[in-house]
Amino acid sequence: MTVTSNPAGAAASARATGIRPRKLRRTAELAGAVILAGHGLIHLIGVALLWRLAETAELGYADARPAPGSDGALAVGGVWLLATALFLTAAVLLLGHSARWRGFAGVAVLASIPVLLPMAAATGAGLVVDLAVATAVLLTWRVARSAPAAGTPAHSVPGEARRVRASWLGLATQPAPTDVFTAELVAALPEPARRWLTHAIPVGTPLWNTAQVTMHGEIKLGNWRRFTARQVVTPGAGYIWAATAWLAGLPVRGFDRYSSGSGEMRWRMLGLIPVVTVTGADVTQSAAGRLVSEIVLAPTGFRTAIWTPGRSADHVVGTWQLGGYEESVELEIGSAGEMRSALISRWGNPGGEPFGRYPFGCTVHREQAFGGVTMPATVSAGWWWGTPRYDEGEFFRASITAVALS
Known part of the structure; x- marks a missing residue:
């Protein structure tokens, strides 16, 4: 790999x-x-x-x-x-x-x-x-x-991301790791972080820089719509989520990304008719917030963050400097080290609200080992996480089927 x-x-x-x-x-x-x-x-x-x-x-x-x-x-x-x-x-x-x-x-x-x-x-x-x-x-x-199965180590670029092919390959082809995981590397971290990382990463595992993830599930676009997707994520550097969803029986294809210090959303029905094309400071700041939550899919990249204690003995906060933004995620860790949830104060305008920071989070329903590293396998996510408004803010449910670490 x-x-x-x-x-x-x-x-x-x-x-x-x-x-x-x-x-x-x-x-x-x-x-x-x-x-x-x-x-x-x-x-x-x-x-x-x-x-x-x-x-x-x-x-x-x-x-x-x-x-x-x-x-x-x-x-x-x-x-x-x-x-x-x-x-x-x-x-x-x-x-x-x-x-x-x-x-x-x-x-x-x-x-x-x-x-x-x-x-x-x-x-x-x-x-x-x-x-x-x-x-x-x-x-x-x-x-x-x-054809090779999605999620294999080959750096194939999904068709939905062909416009950002160079960015995908730049994230996917990071230098090979030279270090392996040891308990000493996390000895100085807050206890919940140690509990999570020693649960997720076996001793001797290369500290991979990047995860390429294959998933499917439902996304809420008015109603719940099925989707298939591939994602490349490099903690501290960027991500590209490339997917196809189905709206009125027609494919809507495109990507969300944060790479090279900027964010973008670009979606086309049938690959031709523009549905969403968004760039600019607001989408960049929102995408930077999403990137920090993606650490749950690439725990071997934990060294890119500064880790501090969270609000309780089961919480820990990771903080990154991304361009001109400081973004943090609070992880909830179970007693055995399992990932339970991730919460960020994310920039956005959910439901047409004025742009600002709003609670955004994901719940981990099931974990699984991919390439020896334990990470979320079934998740749900949305705005207003942890508040009475979460039912209206939830928009993402996914099952992860493959992860290639590199």
Whole structure:
């Protein structure tokens, strides 16, 4: 899991070698979407013929099967129309970089072939396209199945974060750790910190600088929406959370980040339609606050903070200097050293409130060992944590499925 490459060199190399493959992939996606949409629209000819709406120069009512205007033709015309809708949906999803295009395209082919076969003499080209689409669906599915699992040590950048590829690689390719964890390293820390760290990190574990986390769960966007995400977090330096959520059945893709001293939120529906694009001092300060809470996902980075006693024997406070901001997180530690919660006074405007500092926290519901290091596996988070307003402020529930430390 160790990485020894220079961060700046790795980022520059990735930019130099990654431009052409990305352009080729995007060109292929665009060409595929055009083929899917064009093939879908051609199915409207079948609808027009079978429903006796119109003829074309190449195809007339005499070529259609069943007989146009009959009850059977009305039903089969409906299937032609369904195929159109499915092919167009697959095209939109492909443009939005959503893997769900394969499912819609596969169902579209299954709907298309039975209605094309009775008219094979006139629709042979359409059958060839159906077979080509089916082949593409199977091939891309096999490639996706054989790709390295998310959360592996390979520094692959998720598609949602391609605009900040260099920042992702810069965070992910930190210098390899030279120190390992020992009890002596935490002997001078407040007792709750010692209890947590000796519970979480076995003696002899390299003090990894970075965690790459794979998760899924629900996020509240009006209603609760499912999401999948990957995150890279380097305590004291930055994080990028890249995700896809589903709104009205359509993918919303993008990222939240704090890196190189600035924050940003950028989200697009179908990868095309802007939903959220936010930068500036307020989002930077809010993102810096979030970064300090991410220490729970990368406990081996504990040395980047100054640790002081918290409000009770089960609390400890970690403080970081991030750009021009001083940000702190108060951790609640259980009797066995387990992480229970994290609370920050975070800059933001929850629910349309004026910008200011408001309680923001997360609750750890379950822990698990990843790469030998014990950390949260199921969490929930939101504004107004620890107050009667938390029910309205909670917006995040996640299960962590993989963590790669480097």
